[in-house]
Amino acid sequence: MNFGSLHRLVKSPLVLMAAGLVGVVAVACTSGVSAAPSFTGETFHHGTFNLDEQKGKPVVINFWFPSCPPCVAEMPDLQEAYEKYGPQGVEFVGVQQLGLDTPQDGIEFLEERGVTFPAFPDTGSQVQGSYEILSFPTTVFLNRDHSINRTWTGLIGKDHLEEQVEEILNS
Numbered sequence: 733m734n735f736g737s738l739h740r741l742v743k744s745p746l747v748l749m750a751a752g753l754v755g756v757v758a759v760a761c762t763s764g765v766s767a768a769p770s771f772t773g774e775t776f777h778h779g780t781f782n783l784d785e786q787k788g789k790p791v792v793i794n795f796w797f798p799s800c801p802p803c804v805a806e807m808p809d810l811q812e813a814y815e816k817y818g819p820q821g822v823e824f825v826g827v828q829q830l831g832l833d834t835p836q837d838g839i840e841f842l843e844e845r846g847v848t849f850p851a852f853p854d855t856g857s858q859v860q861g862s863y864e865i866l867s868f869p870t871t872v873f874l875n876r877d878h879s880i881n882r883t884w885t886g887l888i889g890k891d892h893l894e895e896q897v898e899e900i901l902n903s
Contacts, residue, residue, distance in 0.1 A: 768793075768878045769862035773827070773852035776839050781850050783878070786823045790900035791874040795854075795865045797829040798841035802887040803869040807845050809890040810871075814849040817897050826851030827859050829868060871896075875903035 768791075772782045783791065794810055796803035814824045828838040828851060835853040842851055854860050863872060863883075871888050873881045873896045881900050884892070 766880050768872070768874050768880050769859075771859045771862065773825075773854070773859065775825075775850040775852040776835075776842065777848075778850040781825050781852060783825075787878065788876055789821050789823050790876050790897075790903060791823045791825065791878065792897060792900070793863070793872040793874070794824070794826045795829060795860060795863070795868055795870045795872075796826055797831070797868055798833045798837045800868045804841075804845075806869055806887050806889075806893075807847055809888070809893050811845070811847050811849065812890070813893050813897055816894075817901065818849070820901060822897055822901055824849040828853045829857065829860055829865075830854060873897070873900045875900050877903075 768783065770783050772780060772784075775781050792810075792813070794806075796807070798804075810824070810826075818824060826842075826847070826849060828835070830853055833841075838851065838853055841847075863870075867885055869887065871884045871893070873884070875881045881903060882896055884896065888896075
């Protein structure tokens with residue numbers, strides 16, 4: 733293949749779309765073994781949540797905000813997973829992004845939907861920044877040693893959520 737043919741191939745809309753799709757999939761669901769940044773937050777109803785105090789337990793961290801439609805859509809599945817896996821030792825915590833919504837909006841959102849797992853407002857976007865969260869919702873799954881097993885960006889369905897929780901439960 734000569735340079736001219738390669739140039740036409742790269743400019744092909746189909747090739748560009750395929751490359752873009754690969755990029756989106758890579759961003760939407762990444763995994764690795766990096767250590768999770770430590771954080772502490774004052775939850776709405778459960779006192780202080782300190783990630784360091786959860787060592788030895790798998791953890792699900794969900795980044796959300798009340799006016800985010802996909803965040804609203806996945807919240808019942810997260811609550812159901814919490815009820816199923818919390819007693820098995822999986823810790824769940826919600827981290828509310830502030831900006832469009834206030835902490836009071838977060839409290840009302842959780843209460844209206846019957847969400848009972850710990851959640852707190854991310855004042856100053858400290859946790860969001862340390863995890864490099866750029867879109868919502870995003871769910872981070874931590875192994876027992878608090879290495880990051882997977883980061884799921886976007887709406888996570890019930891089946892994928894349970895699959896990921898099972899994986900970290902067995903880590």
